[in-house]
Amino acid sequence: MTIRTVVWGENIHERENDIVRGIYPDGMHATIAAALNTDSEIEATTATLQEPEHGLSEARLAETDVLVWWGHKAHGEVSDEIVERVASRVWEGMGLLVLHSGHFAKPFKRLMGTPCALKWREAGERERIWTVNPGHPIAAGIPENFVLENEEMYGEFFSVPEPLETVFISWFAGGEIFRSGLTWRRGAGNIFYFRPGHETYPTYHDATVQQVLRNGVKWAYNPMSRYSAVHDAPNVPVEQALEPITERGPRLHQAGEEGYK
Secondary structure: OOEEEEEEEOOOHHHHOHHHHHHOOOOHHHHHHHHHOOOOOEEEEEEEOOOHHHHOOHHHHHOOOEEEEEOOOOHHHOOHHHHHHHHHHHHHOOEEEEEHHHHHOHHHHHHHOOOOOOEEEEEEEEEEEEEOOOOOHHHOOOOOEEEEEEEEEEEOOOOOOOOOEEEEEEEEOOOOEEEEEEEEEEOOEEEEEEOOOOOOOOHHHOHHHHHHHHHHHHHHOOOOOOOHHHHOOOOOOHHHOOOOOOOOOOOOOOOOOOOOO
């Protein structure tokens, strides 16, 4: 069984900027999907902001094992309905990879519950990415460190919740460092944030970056069935308690009545 993956791309810079179009003539999302599809265990398709429901209908998300998200210019144009739809699927067990400027994407901020802010500088700096958790599945086959000759600088402090794991840390020529590969779990869903990927540089053509993305998809994949009970908040009657109990004191709700949300 292949890991059904959707690569979501904003698909704006590729259409409006000659430099980006020259690097990614078919769109960044297409380049990422092609890299993922070199692995027989992954079946990657694409979706973009311009499609109906941003290409993320309920039916499509229900059949998605892992969602990969790249956004930058149009975070605010993403429908709040789609944001909630994505968050719900992550809670139910869908994996999520958030790339580069997707740190400000609505779904990521919704799931993190924090500003997700950072320092940045666009100067084509050398980035050296250190593998600080070499035993992690996302780091499989990745060297102790690797270099991207030109990248946008992201610097600490990165205002995200304390991660489950830190896999990569970046150093930039200007002196800043950044936690560039972080994981979290939300509900039954695994989330991986990976920093590199500025659109004016050929980062997603880099073989090591592509390997990290394939590893990330495999790590984020949850083979368990959809955990829809994550949304439930049942009122359990006294007579259905696992051990016999006697009701004591007054109560606000009647037996079987739904709680307030």
